[in-house]
Amino acid sequence: MSTGTFDPDELEFLAEDIFVTIIPNVKFPIFYMLSGDIGPMEPNIPVEVPLWLAVHMRQRRQCRLVVPEWLSLEALMEQKDRELKLDLFGEVPGPFYVEMSQIILDNFTEEIPDSNKIRRLVKDIIDIRLSKLRGTVGLHVKKSEMYAVVNNITQIELCSLRNLLTRGMDQLDMLKNAGLHNAGGASQSFSDDSSALEVSSMNPS
Amino acid sequence: MKNASLALTHGNYLSLSDIMVTEEKLLCTLTTDFHGLGYIQPSTRSENGDLVEGTVLDLPLWMVNPMKRNQWLEFQLPTAYQEEARRILCADPGIVEFRQGSRCRFSQNHYPLGLYIIPLADNINNSSLLATQIVKKKSLTLEEAKEVRSSLVSTFQLRFRQIMDWSNKTCHDTSAHDLKRLDRSERQLLEIGKAEQNSLISWNQRKKSKILKPSTAIKNARLMTDYADSRKRARIEV
Amino acid sequence: MDLPEMDVSGVALDDSSTVYTTAQLLTDLKDIWRSERLAPELLPHKQETVEMLLEQIGTVESNLEKAKHVKDPFFLHCHKMEANRVRYMLSNYLRCRLEKLENYALHYLQLSAAERDFVMxxxxxxxxxxxxxxxEELIEGSVRTFLPANLAILDKWKEAPLKPRLESFVFVKPREQINGLILGASDAPVSLEQHSQYLLRYSAVRKPVMENKVILISPISSASLQEIFLSSLF
Amino acid sequence: MFGQRAAELIRELERASDDALPPYKAESVRGICEEMQGIFEANCRDRVNLDADGIEQATAVKIQHAMHFRDTAMSRNKRCLIAYHYNRMERLRNLRWSLGGIIPTAIRQTLSEKETEWFSNYSKALTNYMMDVAELPDQDPADPQDPVVLDLTVHQRPPKEYFIDVKVLVDYGNYETQDGETIFLKKHMRLCMARTECEHLIRQGILQHVQ
Known part of the structure; x- marks a missing residue:
């Protein structure tokens, strides 16, 4: 684990808490979960559950997923076109759309007839956005701005260069301030020499 | 130290990379005598065994810094930070190879060494500089230190884009030759960038996410002991 | 299958008798966990939240234990899975805090008693x-026997202990509008808008982060804004 | 020049990858300590010279300079020794998290005695901390609850499916699960276990996660 960042698996974990609609084929009473009540479930009656529970039930063949609107061929093609036309970042279906699409494509293949095409579209969209992101970041460091507004980028996208970006900014910051401040600035401290002569503390035995 | 980057290692007492940086040598001229230390530089050893004023020798940065503060020596600005090198860096920063043996003797500690050298500038303004010019001709003036600094900044800004592009490529795309061009801190950034990029890619391809893996430390340790064992065996056979 | 009679969610009370639902506690945990993971320094501890959640997990798990032979295993697994999810967040949160304490051990040992009670x-x-x-015993003990008795002190590393780097750049999202933020010595104060996300130095938002007015994000979410733009203050 | 052995010691550790723990260099550590002893003695001698009656001012200054020179080298050696042991400790600490409380023999061989001692102390400190966290402050004495122990080393990755399929890689013998049941782990055996149960065993290379 490293501080300063979340990795994709951890983001996927967060995405699993998002609610999706399933159509159960079993009957269950209300689940009193810590995060709130779920159900009751009746066969063929749509019900909202967190994604992780949907996956668990699907693995036991206890439900089908109502595939979210945005995960259709049409919607994604539209999103891709939009993203290609824009210089800036286009709007996304939700904060965890990438993570969710992965989980859904992994576990609910039967519900998604064009899963391969969809998988490729999602990947294309991410690639387009990531290359925009690198462009912006490159520009940012080049102009050496010390503050930025970064809207509409999702967590998973920043996963690919968040540390590189923040550490790069840190380094640039240091170079710019080299030798400028005495106190606190690491550039001035020189760590292994002693300020006071140590001989004074030595007593010949 | 995990995810080491210059901002975290520079001046950090416990950092291995900072220790390696401060091991870099500078060419120095002593301006005072040191009793009984003549054996350090036998060629210019004085009769009484002292290390004497005027001796020219290479000293590691960790020694230069306190000696310079006491004004017991002057150091020469390494060629990698002198005007010619700065001009080369300014013309095409992406091409320059930060490694020994290059024309301007760029080192793989280009930025951190620069960060240490800049504060060593003599804090004298131009007018008083004129008066002491002859004495100080070898040392680093405040003016020049500023030039060095702005060179470091612009070099880094321009090379950062390249690091970002490289980190986007898959591992084998970046040749060993490319890597050799980078300074230590740039290489650390590249590693950070690659690790991030790879974790996203392999997550995306669902390669490893679900499979739990044994620790690499175990594998490393096994390799190491296997190696030691095979050497032992080899010795016995001989 | 019959209706499970036990309500494993329930509510918890804290000292000031504010009623928290477990769901709210979980939302809080997610926020503090995220901020802790992303902040360069140790944030104020949230012992009450941790304790209340642990208690909840305890209740759930002991109820499950009692119901082991009565209930459908599917039902048991679902609760167990949820409990594991909470356990993961809690463990990871606490682990992350230990890691910061380990990395800046000397620095955190030097805090005043009041500061200490606030953060840990x-x-x-x-x-x-x-x-x-x-x-210290490892480091000093490893060389003690090889050094002269009146020299054996390796204390240099304690004089300038490693500190969290507060100048690090972080991504943040204000919960409310924040005015008059000073980002650099020579810069004019700026305002941060609610619903936007920013990349800036941690030191600039340290206070609002501690007050929970700004949360640290692994960027983002807000789909309401149309563009990414970079604005310079110079 | 002073400090060369120390630099060599650091260079070797710095070159090894972040999670590798190369064998402990007892010889080099001792050698560096000898250099420090030499510096110490030289400076003691110089101090005596300084205090001698009738010493010339010019000579005294030269002696002080030399003492400072050696003293700088002393500090450098100290820094390297501290950094060497500190960085190894950090790597060892990571091992505690990835491998659990028992160091595999392969790794134990690369450690110094002091390091092995540190490892077991660290394990104890962690266990104590986890027990402290588990202790609830206001227990109802009428209805005492079992403490909820949060094993920080178990839940290190986000939980996924509840059960996973595993293959046993070594003849391990009896293993006691969290529920108190005992499983006999024999090489080549395949079984389905709770994920939380086998994370440690997988990291230690005893089980293999199969799909």
């Missing part, structure tokens, strides 16, 4: 003291 729990402080004592 008693258990964390106990751990920290022990950790540092053991580490």
């Amino acid at each position: 729990t008693t258990a964390e402080y106990k751990f920290l003291q022990r950790y540092q004592a053991d580490t």
Whole structure:
């Protein structure tokens, strides 16, 4: 684990808490979960559950997923076109759309007839956005701005260069301030020499 | 130290990379005598065994810094930070190879060494500089230190884009030759960038996410002991 | 299958008798966990939240234990899975805090008693003291026998302990509008808008982060804004 | 020049990858300590010279300079020794998290005695901390609850499916699960276990996660 960042698996974990609609084929009473009540479930009656529970039930063949609107061929093609036309970042279906699409494509293949095409579209969209992101970041460091507004980028996208970006900014910051401040600035401290002569503390035995 | 980057290692007492940086040598001229230390530089050893004023020798940065503060020596600005090198860096920063043996003797500690050298500038303004010019001709003036600094900044800004592009490529795309061009801190950034990029890619391809893996430390340790064992065996056979 | 009679969610009370639902506690945990993971320094401890959630997990798990032979295993697994999810967040949150204490051990040992009570729990402080004592023993003990008796002190590393780097750049999202933020010595104050996300130095938002007015994000979410733009203050 | 052995010691550790723990260099550590002893003695001698009656001012200054020179080298050696042991400790600490409380023999061989001692102390400190966290402050004495122990080393990755399929890689013998049941782990055996149960065993290379 490293501080300063979340990795994709951890983001996927967060995405699993998002609610999706399933159509159960079993009957269950209300689940009193810590995060709130779920159900009751009746066969063929749509019900909202967190994604992780949907996956668990699907693995036991206890439900089908109502595939979210945005995960259709049409919607994604539209999103891709939009993203290609824009210089800036286009709007996304939700904060965890990438993570969710992965989980859904992994576990609910039967519900998604064009899963391969969809998988490729999602990947294309991410690639387009990531290359925009690198462009912006490159520009940012080049102009050496010390503050930025970064809207509409999702967590998973920043996963690919968040540390590189923040550490790069840190380094640039240091170079710019080299030798400028005495106190606190690491550039001035020189760590292994002693300020006071140590001989004074030595007593010949 | 995990995810080491210059901002975290520079001046950090416990950092291995900072220790390696401060091991870099500078060419120095002593301006005072040191009793009984003549054996350090036998060629210019004085009769009484002292290390004497005027001796020219290479000293590691960790020694230069306190000696310079006491004004017991002057150091020469390494060629990698002198005007010619700065001009080369300014013309095409992406091409320059930060490694020994290059024309301007760029080192793989280009930025951190620069960060240490800049504060060593003599804090004298131009007018008083004129008066002491002859004495100080070898040392680093405040003016020049500023030039060095702005060179470091612009070099880094321009090379950062390249690091970002490289980190986007898959591992084998970046040749060993490319890597050799980078300074230590740039290489650390590249590693950070690659690790991030790879974790996203392999997550995306669902390669490893679900499979739990044994620790690499175990594998490393096994390799190491296997190696030691095979050497032992080899010795016995001989 | 019959209706499960036990309500494993329930509510918890804290000292000031504010009623928290477990769902709210979980939302809080997610926020503090995220901020802790992304902040360069140790944030104020949230012992009450941790304790209340642990208690909830305890209740759920002991109820499940009792119901082991009565209930459908599917039902048991679902609750167990949820409990594991909470356990993961809690463990990871606490682990992350220990890691910061370990990395900046000397720095955190030097805090005043008041500062200490604010940022760390008693258990964390106990751990920290022990950790540092053991580490000093390792370092000094490894060389003590080889050095002259009146030299054997390796104390230089304690004089300038490693500190969290507060100048690090972080991504943040304000919960409310924040005015008059000073980002650099020569810069004019700026305002941060609610619903936007920013990349800036942690030191600039340290206070609002501690007050929970700004949360640290692994960027983002807000789909309401149309563009990414970079604005310079120079 | 002073400090060369120390630099060599650091260079070797710095070159090894972040999670590798190369064998402990007892010889080099001792050698560096000898250099420090030499510096110490030289400076003691110089101090005596300084205090001698009738010493010339010019000579005294030269002696002080030399003492400072050696003293700088002393500090450098100290820094390297501290950094060497500190960085190894950090790597060892990571091992505690990835491998659990028992160091595999392969790794134990690379450690110094002091390091092995540190490892077991660290394990104890962690266990104590986890027990402290588990202790609830206001227990209802009428209805005492079992403490909820949060094993920080178990839940290190986000939980996924509840059960996973595993293959046993070594003849391990009896293993006691969290529920108190005992499983006999024999090489080549395949079984389905709770994920939380086998994370440690997988990291230690005893089980293999199969799909």
